[in-house]
Amino acid sequence: MLRFSKMHGLGNDFVVLDCRTTPFVLDEAGIRALADRRTGVGFDQLLSVEPARDPSCAFYYGIWNTDGSPARQCGNGVRCVAAWLFRAGALTADEPVRLESPSGPVTVRLLSAHEVTVEMGEPQFAPDRIPFAADTESTRYMIDVDGTLLEIGAVSMGNPHAVALVNELANSTADRLGPALTTHPRFAEGANAGFVERLSRQHLKLRVHERGVGWTLACGTGACAAVAVLRQRGEVDEQVRVDLPGGSLRIAWPGPGHALWMTGPAAFAFEGEWPGV
Numbered sequence: 001m002l003r004f005s006k007m008h009g010l011g012n013d014f015v016v017l018d019c020r021t022t023p024f025v026l027d028e029a030g031i032r033a034l035a036d037r038r039t040g041v042g043f044d045q046l047l048s049v050e051p052a053r054d055p056s057c058a059f060y061y062g063i064w065n066t067d068g069s070p071a072r073q074c075g076n077g078v079r080c081v082a083a084w085l086f087r088a089g090a091l092t093a094d095e096p097v098r099l100e101s102p103s104g105p106v107t108v109r110l111l112s113a114h115e116v117t118v119e120m121g122e123p124q125f126a127p128d129r130i131p132f133a134a135d136t137e138s139t140r141y142m143i144d145v146d147g148t149l150l151e152i153g154a155v156s157m158g159n160p161h162a163v164a165l166v167n168e169l170a171n172s173t174a175d176r177l178g179p180a181l182t183t184h185p186r187f188a189e190g191a192n193a194g195f196v197e198r199l200s201r202q203h204l205k206l207r208v209h210e211r212g213v214g215w216t217l218a219c220g221t222g223a224c225a226a227v228a229v230l231r232q233r234g235e236v237d238e239q240v241r242v243d244l245p246g247g248s249l250r251i252a253w254p255g256p257g258h259a260l261w262m263t264g265p266a267a268f269a270f271e272g273e274w275p276g277v
């Protein structure tokens with residue numbers, strides 16, 4: 001039996017495994033079986049809480065998508081890991097703690113048992129850091145997505161993101177272009193594809209088609225990426241509210257040379273045991 005916690009951040013849902021003393025045992029087929037919403041448990045991401053490899057961090061968290069692929073960062077996930085550790089008695093509220101993600105350390109601070117703020121590091125725009133195929137770094141790239149010319153921004157928040165600004169999210173071509181943008185060949189490792197409508201300099205509306213998952217109710221790194229891309233273009237202020245289908249996140253980024261901050265909820269759904277191993 002595999003004991004797990006089911007959690008979510010704005011409807012981006014997770015199975016969280018306690019691997020602090022027992023090793024992570026699932027292979028790719030096992031992860032896909034657990035992810036199945038009819039015959040397994042179901043999740044957008046599987047998160048494992050493990051001992052830190054980096055001595056400056058309290059714990060490590062591993063991340064896997066629904067299709068079994070590993071991911072390097074997860075914004076909603078790290079808030080849930082922090083709330084999970086708090087409930088397990090391993091973190092205290094209001095004290096900054098470094099956690100180690102596959103893409104490096106992030107700092108979390110619990111504002112309450114259900115709200116967490118995370119220092120996500122500095123957004124990386126250099127094409128080779130994303131990775132994105134481009135001769136020079138730019139705030140805008142024109143790419144052909146399934147025969148449609150689309151203007152995007154490209155950024156890494158520890159994981160790769162494409163961000164397309166649209167006039168009106170409801171009437172956008174996001175539904176058609178999202179899946180193709182996620183697997184676009186210029187993103188060598190794929191990308192999380194965000195479609196963003198700018199309501200004001202402090203308010204965005206966003207939908208994300210996630211790499212390895214599909215359309216999600218929320219994507220934390222996607223919200224960070226949308227603010228980073230638009231702030232780099234001078235189109236948003238330092239503090240931005242991002243509305244996703246599952247709810248809102250608060251993002252703050254002073255600009256280049258500074259870390260980006262994300263604040264939002266983390267919720268428990270239920271505890272369970274899965275007989276599939």
Ligand SMILES: N[C@@H](CCC[C@H](N)C(=O)O)C(=O)O
Binds near residue numbers: 075210
């Ligand atoms: N839901 C996440 C992002 C999860 C990882 C992503 N699908 C990837 O493969 O990079 C978030 O909240 O950031």
